[in-house]
Amino acid sequence: MEKEKIIEGKIFADLHSHFKRPSNHKELEALLEKLSYGISGITEFNRGDCLRYNELITFKSDLFDISEVEQGRLAKIHYYTKNSCGYIIKTQEVREKHVSKFPGVNNFEILAVGCSGIPDDISLKDAVDIIHYMGGLAIAVHPYTTSTGKWPIKYRLINENEEKHLPQLYELMDEVEVFNAQNIQVFPFTNFLNMNISNEKAKESIKRTKFKGIASSDAHSRAFLTEVFGTGLEQSKMAGIYLPRENDIFESLKHNIVTSNFERLEQYVDRISFASCMFL
Ligand SMILES: [Zn+2]
Secondary structure, three states, X not given: OOHHHOXXXXXXXXXXXXXXXXXXXXXXXXXXXXXXXXEEEEEEOOOOOOOOHHHHOOOOEOOEEEEEEEOOOEEXXXXXXXXXXXXXXXXXXEOOOOEEOOOOOOOOEEEEEOOOOOOOOEEHHHHHHHHHHOOOEEEEXXXXXXXXXXXXXXXXXXXXXXXXXXXXXXXXXXXXXXXXXXXXXXXXXXXXXXXXXXXXXXXXXXXXXXXXXXXXXXXXXXXXXXXXXXXXXXXXXXXXXXXXXXXXXXXHHHHHHHOOOOEEEOOOOOHHHHHHHHHO
């Protein structure tokens, strides 16, 4: 357990993190250990293959107990050996490809917290209505970073035209992610691919709004375990928020987020881990 993440009376939450499906028992146990403290979002996409909450809760291991606390939304993972306990929460990254955009604007992405299955081809407003109907929260993620849809440079800063639409996006949101641990300065001493700027702009953009701004890792674990580059699991919980530790985990998470009762932990993933997740 990472000691720096444990603060008396607080619970640490990294709501935006993507995991790969474990392919053997060793990978399964490494994953469950990572999830056995704090709160981890199991972030699904509509596109491609990713580990989903509904699948994770069916996993079996003698070292861990996985039990649902709120059906279809929140589960508890108890790690017997260390007597530690964490929560996983269903989240979905809703991408512009799947949700029709503002006219002429690309690629805003939102995080649905506490639900998933938001369908494709509906307006962003409808997506947020569904999220709220299902009792979830809608959070704009990395609002200044957008996908290029191309390899190897998969992302870019949004342009001025796209930036003009942020107030419309924010109007629909419950919060905004202003620190994303993937927004690293890829090369030292140059602003080429310096995505730190994206976080700085996001922080600037919520000044004089109702938002405080959350942090998350946006962890991406890789297609295989490698001792050299790490497993990708090291990215999970690099960034997140500290919330008061209260009994009703999901309702208290929601309440404390919308009332700005949390503190951010901001740590970037390291360059090697970032590069191997992005490019390998
Ligand atoms: Zn993401």
